[in-house]
Amino acid sequence: MITTWPAPAKLNLFLYITGRRPDGYHNLQTLFQFLDYGDLLHIDTNNSGELRLVNEVVGVEHDSNLIVRAARLLREQAIADHRLSPRAGAVFQVEKHLPMGGGLGGGSSNAATALVALNALWQLDYDIDTLARLGLTLGADVPVFVRGHAAFAEGVGEQLQPVSPPEKWYLVMHPGVSVSTPLVFSDAALTRDTPARDLNSLLQQKFRNDCETAVRNRFREVDTLLVWLLEYAPSRLTGTGACVFAEFDTESAARQVLEKAPKGVQGFVAKGVNLSPLYRTLSGHSELV
Ligand SMILES: C[C@@](CO)(OP(=O)(O)O)[C@H](O)COP(=O)(O)OP(=O)(O)OC[C@H]1O[C@@H](n2ccc(N)nc2=O)[C@H](O)[C@@H]1O
Ligand SMILES: Nc1ncnc2c1ncn2[C@@H]1O[C@H](COP(=O)(O)OP(=O)(O)O)[C@@H](O)[C@H]1O
Incomplete structure (x- = not known):
């Protein structure tokens, strides 16, 4: 039987870089919230040992695809256990x-x-901590998606504390350029010495993203889009870009701005959610949990 599972987007509602580690990675303080919008994974389990992604993701080789890498990792661990x-x-x-x-x-x-999804479909019964630990080996942002709750993250994103920021509506727009994460983190002009603060004071201050100035300086398209969006609502970069988002109290206010979007700029409206849509689907599969 084929089952369908959401893979939601996240926003970094704020992102501060508090220092650089000896291995070159940067310590962050960031606030993750999910969007009620994202990709969909259709999964058909089998008893032939076949593990495969049937459609191509442009620019990503089959074996490097994070879906395939995650499935292989879990399968190998579960067979070993x-x-x-x-x-x-x-x-x-x-x-x-x-x-x-x-x-x-x-x-x-x-x-x-x-x-x-595979933990449920294969009835492996691994706990969330184990899945998050496995996920971290695939990428710094995987654990927050595994845990499925909006979170304040520190370190390189692996130290997570669940939080419940207001669930606003967002207009997310893509400036049509691609921004490489390593390029941003190697930018000499990047702000990388923001003093670490406690969560309460961070939540009370105006939210900012330390990558934004460096990205706006390098990519005129990001700068132009933010200048335009800021006329309508508080707006920022998410992660290391390239997408930017503007915050609204209602869906209709966000949609009105989307309708005025400059020609050729892609965008969508979505609600910020503190519980990942993935967990709504998981609890809907009561036969699996
Ligand atoms: C900074 C965030 C915030 O969400 O940006 P986005 O990727 O979402 O835009 C992420 O944590 C990114 O995580 P991830 O996307 O897994 O980063 P990677 O591909 O592992 O990092 C690519 C490169 O960026 C640099 N890097 C990345 C993360 C970090 N905390 N410090 C770094 O210095 C390293 O040079 C690393 O080799
Ligand atoms: N299933 C996948 N979907 C998207 N990107 C993938 C996937 N598998 C591997 N990648 C690689 O991961 C990179 C980061 O993608 P993504 O997580 O969408 O962006 P970001 O980290 O900027 O939020 C892509 O540029 C791509 O090379």
């Missing part, structure tokens, strides 16, 4: 709605959905 027969497999189809490398976490979310 004698929780799964080597005959167990799964065939995936992904409906991509999220732009890649957009700062919306699509790849990480796809990986997390594969882990959580």
